[in-house]
Amino acid sequence: MPFIDVTISEGRSPDQLRALIHELTVAAQRALDAPLANIRVVLRETPLTHFAAGDVTIAERHAAK
Numbered sequence: 001m002p003f004i005d006v007t008i009s010e011g012r013s014p015d016q017l018r019a020l021i022h023e024l025t026v027a028a029q030r031a032l033d034a035p036l037a038n039i040r041v042v043l044r045e046t047p048l049t050h051f052a053a054g055d056v057t058i059a060e061r062h063a064a065k
Helices: 014-032 058-064
Strands: 003-009 040-046
Touching: 003 014, 014 040
Parallel strands: 003 040
Antiparallel strands: none
């Protein structure tokens, strides 16, 4: 049973999140020949203040623009 766990910064629309779930599911089915009913996808949305790279949060990057 494939289990796909994705962490992304918050801010996407419900339609974008649904599209991501669909595309990941289809990719896993195609790559692994797994039955759709056995594929699990979990999306974890992280606040922009809790997601950082190079000691700078995404919120800080947006504020600096």
